[in-house]
Amino acid sequence: MDFHGIDLNLLVAFDALMNERNVTRAAFQVGVSQPAMSAALSRLRTLLGDPLFQRGAGGLLPTPRARDLAVPLAAALRQIEAAMVRPPVFDPASATVTFKLGLQDYPTIVLLPALLAALEQSMPGVALEVHAFNDRNAAVDLLDAGMIDAAIGVSPANTDGRILTRALIRDAFVTIVSSGHAAASRAMDLQAYLALQHVLVSPEGQRHGLVDQALAEQGMQRRLALTLPQIFAVPEVVARTSLSATILKRVALHAQVSHRLTLFAPPVALPEMVFHLIWHRRSETHPGQRWFREFIAAHAAEL
Structure with missing residues (x-):
């Protein structure tokens, strides 16, 4: 050619x-x-x-x-x-701008308050407009449509080159029961775990989670008593019932009822959950957008 x-x-x-x-x-x-x-x-x-x-x-x-x-x-x-082209300069201290951020439930509770506190303290002209999403692939649709500047959530299944990601927050799973539950005073081995009735968190409506997959590989199955789309309702449910749940550790620790819960390491091997910063390639080099992503990453690192 x-x-x-x-x-x-x-x-x-x-x-x-x-x-x-x-x-x-x-x-x-x-x-x-x-x-x-x-x-x-x-x-x-x-x-x-x-x-x-x-x-x-x-x-x-x-x-x-x-x-x-x-x-x-x-x-x-x-x-x-x-x-x-000489790149324009973005000064967050003097800028008046609204960034649009897509958030799943977990980063909304765990990270958003820290972001808002930092903005309020030294960047009063920078505002946030939050768009909630549950399905991990919904972030791609929001970015494609220009409805958000970035998102924080589980990485989409297919980023397809135009969607970029960066690992942001890692968390481990814990098994929780009410501190008044008989199981709270015993070792949480696999036999004790399978004897419990469980809550499954499934934002996408599936009846099979990571725990169920790990158990199925060993030819085992747990008893599900409740399936919920929202993870932050789980600690309150567990604290008030005889149910158990395997959820992310920060969710249990952030709960108002955390003092009424007993936490165990799950008796099945589970991977860490990783939440990603997600953005569209079209905004990769924009100075304001780059600052926004680095601002988010810096505060996520403090977790």
């Missing part, structure tokens, strides 16, 4: 199409009309000898060739941008 005379605007158009998966939104991002973006896509297809994008139920779906090109071309464009 002869690269002399290639219009770099075609690469900008390709990057926008990869980010947005929609011709209209890509055109808006680049600042051209929809027909101009469609024409650019046609020229790209001819230039590269590949359809690049095909229409699907969720928008434009990139071909394998497009996926191969996405990361190196995006990196090259960012280098050109850095070399030719």
Whole structure:
């Protein structure tokens, strides 16, 4: 392929199409009309000898060739941008801006208060607009639609190149029972664990969690008495009943009824739960957005 005379605007158009998966939104991002973006896509297809994008139920779906090109071309464009354009400066102390943050329940309770306290103390012009979500993949839809600047939650199942993630908070599982429960004064071995009735936390409505998967691998099954979509209701339920639950440790410790709970290490091997900072590639180099992500990461590290 002869690269002399290639219009770099075609690469900008390709990057926008990869980010947005929609011709209209890509055109808006680049600042051209929809027909101009469609024409650019046609020229790209001819230039590269590949359809690049095909229409699907969720928008434009990139071909394998497009996926191969996405990361190196995006990196090259960012280098050109850095070399030719002086980046604007973002000063959080004097800025007046509202950042839109998607949050699952866990970071809402565990991290959000610390973020708000820090903003109130030294950045009074920076506000937050919080959007709640439960399904781990909902963050991608919110980011694609431009409804949020970033999200904190369990990493989406498929980030597909345009969605970037960074591990932010780690937590271990504990098994809890009411301090008045007969099991609270005994060792929590597997036999004692299986004798209990359990609460399952399932934001996505499934009847099979990590504990159930670990038990099934050993040919065992626990008795589920209650399934809840919201984890922070669990400590209160356990404190008032004879039920048990296996939940994240910080959830148990943050609960108002934590003094009425007894915590055990689960008698089954469970992985750590990792919550990620999630953002769209389109905001990767924006100075305000970068500051916002680093601000979140710094306060998460203090946990």
